[in-house]
Amino acid sequence: MADLLHVAARLRALQNGQAVPTVSQRQVVIQPHARILTLMSMAGEDTSVHAAAFGGFGEPAQVFVVADPRRRDDQNALLRELLPLFEDYYAQCRATGTFPQIWVSSTGALGHLDTLADRLRFTDEPEIRRLGELWTYAGERSPVAGQQALISASGALRLHYATGQQEAEDEHLLALLTWIDPPRGRDIFAAVATAEETPMGVKTDPLFDRSSLQPAIDDFHKAGSDAERAFHQTRIQHMLEGVIRPIYTATQRAMALLGQPRWRDNPALDELTQQEGDEFERFMQARDGGHFLPYHDSAKAGAMKIAARERAVTNVEAGMLRHDHAARERGVVKGSVLRGQLVDVREHHLGPWLFEYDLVLSSHQDSLHLRPGDELWLMDGAKLSMEIAEIERRGPFTWVTGRVGDGKRAAKKMSVGPTLDFGPGAPNWRSIGLELGQMSIRLTNEPWTHGDLLPPATPSLHPKPANLRAAIEDLT
Amino acid sequence: MSVAPDPEAAANAALDAVLDSQWRGVPALVLRSPPGAGKTGVAQRVALQSATYLQQRCMVVTQTNEQAFDLTRRLAENARGMPIYMFAKKSLALPDDLRRSARVVPVHRIGDLPQGPSITIGNAAKWSWVQTPDPMFDMQIVDEAFQLPDYRYQLISNLAPRHALIGDPGQIDPFVNCEIERWRCDPSGPQVACPVALVKRHPTVLQLALPASRRLNADTVSIIQPAFYPDMPFRAMSRDRSVGFQVAGIMPFDAALDGVAGGASIVIVELPPQITGEADSELAQELVASILRLLRRRAWMSDDGRVRDVTAADIGVVCAHVSQVNAVRERLGPGLSEVFVETANRFQGIERPFMFVHHPLSGRADATAFHLDAGRLCVMLSRHRIGCWIFGRQGITEQLTRFDPVGDRALGIDDDPEYQGWRAHLTLLVGLSRANRLFPAVNGRAVSSAA
Numbered sequence: 001m002a003d004l005l006h007v008a009a010r011l012r013a014l015q016n017g018q019a020v021p022t023v024s025q026r027q028v029v030i031q032p033h034a035r036i037l038t039l040m041s042m043a044g045e046d047t048s049v050h051a052a053a054f055g056g057f058g059e060p061a062q063v064f065v066v067a068d069p070r071r072r073d074d075q076n077a078l079l080r081e082l083l084p085l086f087e088d089y090y091a092q093c094r095a096t097g098t099f100p101q102i103w104v105s106s107t108g109a110l111g112h113l114d115t116l117a118d119r120l121r122f123t124d125e126p127e128i129r130r131l132g133e134l135w136t137y138a139g140e141r142s143p144v145a146g147q148q149a150l151i152s153a154s155g156a157l158r159l160h161y162a163t164g165q166q167e168a169e170d171e172h173l174l175a176l177l178t179w180i181d182p183p184r185g186r187d188i189f190a191a192v193a194t195a196e197e198t199p200m201g202v203k204t205d206p207l208f209d210r211s212s213l214q215p216a217i218d219d220f221h222k223a224g225s226d227a228e229r230a231f232h233q234t235r236i237q238h239m240l241e242g243v244i245r246p247i248y249t250a251t252q253r254a255m256a257l258l259g260q261p262r263w264r265d266n267p268a269l270d271e272l273t274q275q276e277g278d279e280f281e282r283f284m285q286a287r288d289g290g291h292f293l294p295y296h297d298s299a300k301a302g303a304m305k306i307a308a309r310e311r312a313v314t315n316v317e318a319g320m321l322r323h324d325h326a327a328r329e330r331g332v333v334k335g336s337v338l339r340g341q342l343v344d345v346r347e348h349h350l351g352p353w354l355f356e357y358d359l360v361l362s363s364h365q366d367s368l369h370l371r372p373g374d375e376l377w378l379m380d381g382a383k384l385s386m387e388i389a390e391i392e393r394r395g396p397f398t399w400v401t402g403r404v405g406d407g408k409r410a411a412k413k414m415s416v417g418p419t420l421d422f423g424p425g426a427p428n429w430r431s432i433g434l435e436l437g438q439m440s441i442r443l444t445n446e447p448w449t450h451g452d453l454l455p456p457a458t459p460s461l462h463p464k465p466a467n468l469r470a471a472i473e474d475l476t
Numbered sequence: 477m478s479v480a481p482d483p484e485a486a487a488n489a490a491l492d493a494v495l496d497s498q499w500r501g502v503p504a505l506v507l508r509s510p511p512g513a514g515k516t517g518v519a520q521r522v523a524l525q526s527a528t529y530l531q532q533r534c535m536v537v538t539q540t541n542e543q544a545f546d547l548t549r550r551l552a553e554n555a556r557g558m559p560i561y562m563f564a565k566k567s568l569a570l571p572d573d574l575r576r577s578a579r580v581v582p583v584h585r586i587g588d589l590p591q592g593p594s595i596t597i598g599n600a601a602k603w604s605w606v607q608t609p610d611p612m613f614d615m616q617i618v619d620e621a622f623q624l625p626d627y628r629y630q631l632i633s634n635l636a637p638r639h640a641l642i643g644d645p646g647q648i649d650p651f652v653n654c655e656i657e658r659w660r661c662d663p664s665g666p667q668v669a670c671p672v673a674l675v676k677r678h679p680t681v682l683q684l685a686l687p688a689s690r691r692l693n694a695d696t697v698s699i700i701q702p703a704f705y706p707d708m709p710f711r712a713m714s715r716d717r718s719v720g721f722q723v724a725g726i727m728p729f730d731a732a733l734d735g736v737a738g739g740a741s742i743v744i745v746e747l748p749p750q751i752t753g754e755a756d757s758e759l760a761q762e763l764v765a766s767i768l769r770l771l772r773r774r775a776w777m778s779d780d781g782r783v784r785d786v787t788a789a790d791i792g793v794v795c796a797h798v799s800q801v802n803a804v805r806e807r808l809g810p811g812l813s814e815v816f817v818e819t820a821n822r823f824q825g826i827e828r829p830f831m832f833v834h835h836p837l838s839g840r841a842d843a844t845a846f847h848l849d850a851g852r853l854c855v856m857l858s859r860h861r862i863g864c865w866i867f868g869r870q871g872i873t874e875q876l877t878r879f880d881p882v883g884d885r886a887l888g889i890d891d892d893p894e895y896q897g898w899r900a901h902l903t904l905l906v907g908l909s910r911a912n913r914l915f916p917a918v919n920g921r922a923v924s925s926a927a
Contacts, residue, residue, distance in 0.1 A: 393806030444609035
């Protein structure tokens, strides 16, 4: 409901039998060196890695398979093989002053990686722990607004397209790709149904498990010789490669689609790139310093993380409204952006060399999130702010009057007629650092309220009035 | 918990317990209050006691500047002529009366804070920017504490060793504008209202409750208490709250006005069903026309024995969204400029004799957690002293029965806010329908059957 534009786009997609682009600019940063990571767990073993596919954008996958991830040594061997791939990639990114980016197929795969990272950090093996720490960067960044470290292909595509199916159904990457690029001459729903038969999640198909995988694993365990075991290992490898490669390929397709030149540059992403690079360097410095990554946050860490996340949301929204055309239009529809025709510029002469300026805008927006006292900034051109003084309905129009704060010189030169957009101020990523610095001072000493010990009561030694309530009432 | 037979005696006993707890020097007090129980008055009394009889440096934390102004105004009227310090940024424009008051002392720098027994008021954000890791006060009072998330409370809690957290647990939960999945399973997580988190960490802190509402009348309490405070019994203290009209009702909307005059303190006015989204210009127009009709019928009101004519300043309008607030405001015109229109979030702590409510689910095709939120609806339906008209599109009950709360609960967390909101909405609508409190709007058709 909040995004009627998106509802309309979905209806259009349903009508056309093909997904509809909802934006013209790219919504995610695509690192040219990004890595695709596809992991498959064993059914019932959510924190296992049965198979992994890894590779760069446009590169074939390196596939790693273990016959049975429940065998701890085998599982660890697979994870140890993955470690140098990430260690090298992170080191390259660090050396070039950028950040690593990992693409997974879906939100489910993203959650799987995050869970794995938490689990692996607490194993006994230093190498496995290290892999968990490196993955934790991606996992911890993933819920933060504007992050570019861990991207789900289905999520990224959904930022660019609307399909004619339920949003939850868009999580199946191949089905989503089918909506975007449907086979010619075929009913879209039949094509999507076919696509959905290919597993795109983190687990294999139950029927495949029963009929193929489980018997093969049983055979592997029953093998009487190393040669027989190796044979069954290879058999399982082939089976799982048949499952994991299509997911890896679909993720590559998603990246290729989003890398097309049809998506115009989005200046809002420049700041996010810079921010992600800074975050990555901070994370790695903390690892160099041996700082522990806990499973549960202390009260202080929780406070700092939540404050940083809130600031990130504000900054991302402000940046997108400023630079992203679709976000701006959504803002106009929702009323977070005031779009109006400048109908008057009033100059008030308050004294020698002292002027104030009022801008009067006429808007025909149905919905406006405005209050007197709100500060809005001109979203294009000169740096100009105004404080809303008056909002009045005149027939089908809303007249908004604002007193200019910053940018009086620009206001003086304005003439009536143009349509202007006003909204929140420019993003200020530096403010996160300032706020966290201040929080660090405030939280130097843990308050008892957030510790384990409740201090004892300390009765007052002052004389207490006989009729306490009456004495206090006399004070009011 | 048993309810004392006389609401006033029970309220006095609760106040006695609160004041006495400070002489015992308890490290923290959590005081739960139903709507309109006078919690700000309690905060005022605890602060005065702290700075006078207990000889303490007392800091008072509010959530907004408006709340700080209101509390400063009250405290500045103290009988001893004690100055009240307002800790605020220099650019903050104080209301004229506070600016002129000799007893209100603005403080902008930490170094200028008083050193002896005193009361200093500031909002939570301002306090969190104090650059010292050490306590600076003896006592900290947090007003509207259930609006303060624990991580913001943590930033100010070590400014004083002893605390009184006062608030209404039935109102809107703290607003945290980011993804919080990481802490969902933590009942004392950083996103949780600070009194709830404090009690989870330290279950033995003193907890008290105010047992009576001074604002709400008995009819409203009979609707609000079971729907929104099932675990916190309270009663109405008022005995005489009524409205009447000098001009007899002849217009279609008069039936809804007369319903309130007949003793039904909360009624629903239904417009024809329509999916409108957030902005509903027809509903806004209807609401404003109804306010005009209330005034044109020359209404009078009796509020605990004080009888007088109703004016625009006695009326409030509360909506879920800022855009809805704007839609009403821009239609009010200069003649009704004293009607106070705001969102539920900003209406917390504010009351009017008469309230007009834009139902949060009106005109929607869905029912999201935001719109189902029991706290939001509770705020909307507990701002009036005498009468409340809820405006909405027909079909909200059907919309609710079609909707399945997803039950997205977290392990270790007892609350299911979405289900609680859904239940509260349905309980209210069915209750009002059964009591024949549904009226068609002026241009309305038949009233929907809500049961």
